[in-house]
Amino acid sequence: MRHITEAHLEALALGAAVLGTGGGGDPYIGKLMARHALQTHGPVEVVTPDEVPEGAVCVISAVMGAPTVLVEKLPGTDEQLTALRTLEAYLGREITHVMCAEVGGLNSTLPIVTAASTGLPLVDCDAMGRAFPEIQMSTPTMYGIRASPMALADDKGNRVVVDAVDNHWTERMARSITIDMGAAAFIALFSMTGAQAKSSMIPNTLQLAEDIGRAIVGAREAKDDPVAAAARILGGLVVFSGKVADVERRTMEGFARGRMRVEGVDEHAGEDLVVEFQNENLIARRAGEVLATVPDLITVVDDLSGAPITTEELRYGLRVRVIAAPCHERWRSQAGLDLVGPRYFGYDVDYVPVERLAGMQGGADR
């Protein structure tokens, strides 16, 4: 058991933005909200999945929708609590622990707000080990754990409980409701026992995010290379260096979809790298060759500071480097690739681990 205090937030939010692989919303807003909540309510108790009692009632607290809209709607801590309490009433059982949906972006820091304002402990784990755009893209889905019942709340006072037969149906109906709610909603879902959390969630990812953040900050202070430092903790590789040349982006069906093209510099001069995204970066091609695909991580960072750049922040002319890194091994099973592999996202490409595609030495050390 440890505590999250204001002192941890900077590194945690920074690392979570790296793991967000372009999606998950502006981590700055989440950090501000978490800071405010910690100042108001005091430190948040964080437990590892191993420390959670078997019979605990663990619930994911999150936001859903297009990150561009989420940023406009925040801060809204009341709605997070409304979603949690609505789910609790529907379950008819007291919720004992809060968890993160994803360790990327906003959804890694907002549960701190929920935990702080309810006084509940936060479990150091998440359901993706990164960020993904849809609910069923969660490791618990592979273990037969339902996302339903799921509560949604908006800033107008509307609440909805979805109780669907499977996680694809939960995603589908929750997505429609989120669009009705103004393209963003506060949600509580995936209620599970402590035993289920231990067996199905990806453990210690808040700690991982904090480690990544600290490595970046440490490298900056040591005048070292923060991008290389981040890649090292991720067990990944810096695969491209260049200048953003084109960005196409549109918000449709509740998602931010688009693509960007980077023109190479230095050793990549004359080449280009194209990254396509749906909230998160999905596939990177260098000179037309696939370099990395989901579920592996593709993160665009500022060339100098190592600060991760979300797909909303991509702008013409930015000097960036692109990190590719292996995902958690649970996603590399057939069941995992069925949920989040490149074919699910519409790419006619077999998944090949990024270590092989990008010619890394050694591969994952996570």
Add this chain to the structure above:
Amino acid sequence: MRHITEAHLEALALGAAVLGTGGGGDPYIGKLMARHALQTHGPVEVVTPDEVPEGAVCVISAVMGAPTVLVEKLPGTDEQLTALRTLEAYLGREITHVMCAEVGGLNSTLPIVTAASTGLPLVDCDAMGRAFPEIQMSTPTMYGIRASPMALADDKGNRVVVDAVDNHWTERMARSITIDMGAAAFIALFSMTGAQAKSSMIPNTLQLAEDIGRAIVGAREAKDDPVAAAARILGGLVVFSGKVADVERRTMEGFARGRMRVEGVDEHAGEDLVVEFQNENLIARRAGEVLATVPDLITVVDDLSGAPITTEELRYGLRVRVIAAPCHERWRSQAGLDLVGPRYFGYDVDYVPVERLAGMQGGADR
């Protein structure tokens, strides 16, 4: 207190189809389902709103969606009960009485199934005094009574509870969910006390439907004119006689929308009548002049038998007569017209009571 038995069903379903003004789905299916339920569970107790205890928990049981799809999905009595029980659990209170959303079409007979299979009494009233396509188009809306919480269930086992701030929001979110559920859903909503049911619902409309049905059947047996008999009970007028010349129809956003044109015969020879509909008939124009609009009733019936024809059943060549009749007076208030007047449906036309437009003598006797 009275009972609905199989002996009442024929007339009730027939009259409800007249009051359905083209919408509400095929009454034949609803009649079959109600018959089966009455055979299985015995007669249903029917009470007038005056007989309902003040503190009763009254709930509307209904189906929502495009009638064409509803017909394909029926029968599905389990889903009706699932919706009711889901709402009951969310309310945390035992439901004591079942009510009808609308007296038109399927939704006048399906609550008989719910009442029969739960053993709960059915209140002789409805929330529209006719049929309308949207949830907030209900007299309780004018009395500040919320449609939420509202439960939806589908044939796949999915359930949703919508708890929205007002009835427009309930409609909007429930409509999206209904589309996800396959364009049709079983619903339970508008929980209210007996006192609220008495003050806000339109009373004795099941009896009215039965009276209309009996008048039509009686006229047929007496070799009298069943169309005139129906119009008489409605306090309305037969405004057109002719042959269906064109029908345009499309299912969009969960509604059956379209228009039909009737070419006049006999005294209307050389004229035509155009009726536009969205599930229900909304506006009738004769030779370009508005003859009747919502909330007044526009019903197309078979020229000889007086059998009402839903918008799905309209076919080229049918010999029809069109009845226009006054709506319940509650709809003629400004609040009522804001909810269901012609402008709400997008027509740039002021509401004028059908008695004046169609030149009726006397007007409403309902």
